[in-house]
Amino acid sequence: MNYPSLIIDSKKLKENVEVLMKICKKYGINAGGVTKVFSGDIRLSEIFVQGGVSFLADSRIENLIGLEKFNLPKIMLRLPMISEAKKVVRYADISLNSELSTIKELSREGEKQNKVHDIILMVDLGDLREGIFEETEIYEVITEIIRLKGVRLIGLGTNLTCYGGVIPRRDNLCKLAEIKEKIEKEFEVQIEILSGGNSSSLYLLETDDMPDEINQLRLGESLILGRETAFGHQITGTHNDVFELEAEIIELKSKPSIPIGEIGMDAFGRKPSFIDKGNRKRAICAIGKQDIDVEDLFPKDENIAIIGQSSDHLIIDVTDSISMYKTGDIIKFGLNYGGILKLMTSSYVSKNII
Amino acid sequence: MNYPSLIIDSKKLKENVEVLMKICKKYGINAGGVTKVFSGDIRLSEIFVQGGVSFLADSRIENLIGLEKFNLPKIMLRLPMISEAKKVVRYADISLNSELSTIKELSREGEKQNKVHDIILMVDLGDLREGIFEETEIYEVITEIIRLKGVRLIGLGTNLTCYGGVIPRRDNLCKLAEIKEKIEKEFEVQIEILSGGNSSSLYLLETDDMPDEINQLRLGESLILGRETAFGHQITGTHNDVFELEAEIIELKSKPSIPIGEIGMDAFGRKPSFIDKGNRKRAICAIGKQDIDVEDLFPKDENIAIIGQSSDHLIIDVTDSISMYKTGDIIKFGLNYGGILKLMTSSYVSKNII
Incomplete structure (x- = not known):
C-alpha cells in the first residue's frame, strides 16, 4: 500500500x-x-x-x-x-x-x-x-x-x-x-x-x-x-465513515511544546503562538497542507491531538494515547466533506476502494 | 486557453x-x-x-x-x-x-x-x-x-x-x-x-x-x-510575479451584501457573518477552494475586493473598479507560495508557461 x-x-x-x-x-x-x-x-x-x-x-x-x-x-x-x-x-x-x-x-x-x-x-x-x-x-x-x-x-x-x-x-x-x-x-x-x-x-x-x-x-x-447539511444531523441507516485516511509516521520523538528561539513567520506567513505543556511525544505524519487542511481531519484514536501542519507534514501529539506508536506506524483519520474533496484532488494520496 | x-x-x-x-x-x-x-x-x-x-x-x-x-x-x-x-x-x-x-x-x-x-x-x-x-x-x-x-x-x-x-x-x-x-x-x-x-x-x-x-x-x-522568508523582504533584482492566475467571470449581478433568511452553516460547516454595504456589483469567478484558498490570491485590480468562496466559486466585489467587467471577462490575481502550490496541485487549473 x-x-x-x-x-x-x-x-x-x-x-x-x-x-x-x-x-x-x-x-x-x-x-x-x-x-x-x-x-x-x-x-x-x-x-x-x-x-x-x-x-x-x-x-x-x-x-x-x-x-x-x-x-x-x-x-x-x-x-x-x-x-x-x-x-x-x-x-x-x-x-x-x-x-x-x-x-x-x-x-x-x-x-x-x-x-x-x-x-x-x-x-x-x-x-x-x-x-x-x-x-x-x-x-x-x-x-x-x-x-x-x-x-x-x-x-x-x-x-x-x-x-x-x-x-x-x-x-x-x-x-x-x-x-x-x-x-x-x-x-x-x-x-x-x-x-x-x-x-x-x-x-x-x-x-x-x-x-x-x-x-x-x-x-x-x-x-x-450520510448527513443533511442544514443542521448537520446524521440520517438514520447511513454511514459517516465511508472515507477514511491512513497516514504514516515518519518521526516520533519527545520534544518541548514551545519552540526555542526568536519566533517569526511560519511557512504560511503567519506568526504562530504556543502553550507550554512541557515535553510531549510528538509524531510527524507524511501528509500535509498540499493534501488536506488540518481542520478537515479527525484522528480515530481520540487520545491523539493535532498540533500543527506544514505543506508536507502533519504534527500530532500522541503522549496521551494508550497505543505505543513508532515510526512506520499508520494513523487513521475520519474526514469531513472538504477533507475528502481535498484528498481526492491531491495526486499524492492513493485511493483504495474496498 | x-x-x-x-x-x-x-x-x-x-x-x-x-x-x-x-x-x-x-x-x-x-x-x-x-x-x-x-x-x-x-x-x-x-x-x-x-x-x-x-x-x-x-x-x-x-x-x-x-x-x-x-x-x-x-x-x-x-x-x-x-x-x-x-x-x-x-x-x-x-x-x-x-x-x-x-x-x-x-x-x-x-x-x-x-x-x-x-x-x-x-x-x-x-x-x-x-x-x-x-x-x-x-x-x-x-x-x-x-x-x-x-x-x-x-x-x-x-x-x-x-x-x-x-x-x-x-x-x-x-x-x-x-x-x-x-x-x-x-x-x-x-x-x-x-x-x-x-x-x-x-x-x-x-x-x-x-x-x-x-x-x-x-x-x-x-x-x-524572489523573497527571503524570515522577514518577507523582496531580494533586489528578482520578480514576485513569475506566477499569475487568470479566472473567468461566470456571473455578474448587483445583489445585496447581506443574505436573506435564517443563517445556518456554509459549505464548510462554519456560520458566516456579514456587514451591510447595500447593493454591490458582485462577480463570481469559476475557481474555488478545490483549487486555491481565498487568503492566497490577490486581485491585480486593486479596486476589487474578495468577499467569499465555496469549493467551486470565488465571489468578488467589483463595484469600485473603473473597469466595466462583464460575464466571460478574465480577472487576474497575484499569488503567494501556498497559492501557487495549491493551483499546481489542482488538475482543474491549466498551466501555461510563457
Whole structure:
C-alpha cells in the first residue's frame, strides 16, 4: 500500500445512496448524485448509479467528460464559463445558468452540434451565490431564452447554504414555486423541474415542510457522509465513515511544546503562538497542507491531538494515547466533506476502494 | 486557453534563479532548487537547472521520480516513509533523515540495489518540526549509522521557520557547526555538508551573519517569489510575479451584501457573518477552494475586493473598479507560495508557461 491512503468503503457508500434514494422517492423527489467531491471518479460514480441516483451532477466539466459512458442525464452544476460552452453542450445534458450571455453561447453551440441543450435557470433566494436575484430580471431573461433555438428551458433551480449559509425553508422554496407558476402562465411553457437545492434541503422532507412543487435535489454530502447539511444531523441507516485516511509516521520523538528561539513567520506567513505543556511525544505524519487542511481531519484514536501542519507534514501529539506508536506506524483519520474533496484532488494520496 | 489558467513567466523565473545563485555562490553556499511547489513540473525544473541550481530537492518521491533525466544530485527533502524506502534509494541520491529505523531500512535497500545512499541527519534547533532535538541522541544514532553498509552520513541539516516560525540566527546555526566539529572528532568522519535551512536563512548572508561552516541551502520560495522568508523582504533584482492566475467571470449581478433568511452553516460547516454595504456589483469567478484558498490570491485590480468562496466559486466585489467587467471577462490575481502550490496541485487549473 502507498501512503497516504484514502480507504473508501464501497458497500457503505452504496448503502448511503440506497437509503437516501428511498427517502427521496417516498416524497416524489428526483435525486441526483453529485460526483465533484471525488473528482468524478468513475468507480465511485458507478456505485452512485448502482445505488439508484436519477442523474449525475458535477461542477467541473472535466469530471463530466469522464462520465460519458453512464446512460443517465448529466448535469453541469456550476454556471458554465462562456469559454467552455462547447464542451458543456457536448458532455452535459443540462446545465444550471443565470446569465443570458452564457445561455446565448450555449444556444449557438447547441445549433452547431445539432442539439438542444437543456437549461435550469438559477434563482437566488437570498444565499447570494449564483442565481438571478431580481424577479423582473427572471422574466426578462426568459423572454429571450424562449426565442433561442439551441437551448430549452426545462426548470428553475436554487442553491442555499453555500455562500451565505441561508437555511432552506418552506417560505423561500415556496417563492420558487410561485415564480414557476407565474412563468408557466405568462409564457405558456411547461417548467418540468423545480430543483430545490442540495443536501441542506433534505431535512424539509422529514419535517414535511418541502413544498409539493419541488421535485429535484442535487445530493453530495448526504450520500458521502450520510448527513443533511442544514443542521448537520446524521440520517438514520447511513454511514459517516465511508472515507477514511491512513497516514504514516515518519518521526516520533519527545520534544518541548514551545519552540526555542526568536519566533517569526511560519511557512504560511503567519506568526504562530504556543502553550507550554512541557515535553510531549510528538509524531510527524507524511501528509500535509498540499493534501488536506488540518481542520478537515479527525484522528480515530481520540487520545491523539493535532498540533500543527506544514505543506508536507502533519504534527500530532500522541503522549496521551494508550497505543505505543513508532515510526512506520499508520494513523487513521475520519474526514469531513472538504477533507475528502481535498484528498481526492491531491495526486499524492492513493485511493483504495474496498 | 482553458480557465482557470496559471500563467508562468519562464524568463522571470530564470532571472530569479540566476540572481539567487549568484548571491549564494559569492558566500560559498551550494544552493539547490526546491521543486515541490510546482509538483516537480519537468519544464520548470529545467529552468531551475538552466539557472544554475546545484541540486534539485523535493518532499514527494513521486516528483523526484519525474526528474530522473536531470544529471544533478536529487535530494529527498521530507523524512522518508519506511514504506517508500525502496523508491527513495532508487530515485534520490540523498535524503534528509532523523529516525534510525528509517535509516536502517534505507541501508537495507541500498545493499539490495548495490548502492550507497547518502544521508543528511536532521537536527532540530528549536523549530520543533523534524530533526533530533536531544544532542545525546545525535551521537547514539551516528554510532549506529556508521556501522551500516547501504548508507553514508554526508551531512547535518536543519530546518527553521516551518512549524514553530523560529528565525535562523548566527547562534542557532553555530550550534549546528559545533555539533559537526564534535562528530568529526569523535567518529573520525568527514561531514561534507552543513545544510543551513531554506529561504528563511538567506538574510543572514546579507547581514554577514551566516556561520562559515554552513555550505548548503535548499531554496524554494526565494526562487519562485524572489523573497527571503524570515522577514518577507523582496531580494533586489528578482520578480514576485513569475506566477499569475487568470479566472473567468461566470456571473455578474448587483445583489445585496447581506443574505436573506435564517443563517445556518456554509459549505464548510462554519456560520458566516456579514456587514451591510447595500447593493454591490458582485462577480463570481469559476475557481474555488478545490483549487486555491481565498487568503492566497490577490486581485491585480486593486479596486476589487474578495468577499467569499465555496469549493467551486470565488465571489468578488467589483463595484469600485473603473473597469466595466462583464460575464466571460478574465480577472487576474497575484499569488503567494501556498497559492501557487495549491493551483499546481489542482488538475482543474491549466498551466501555461510563457
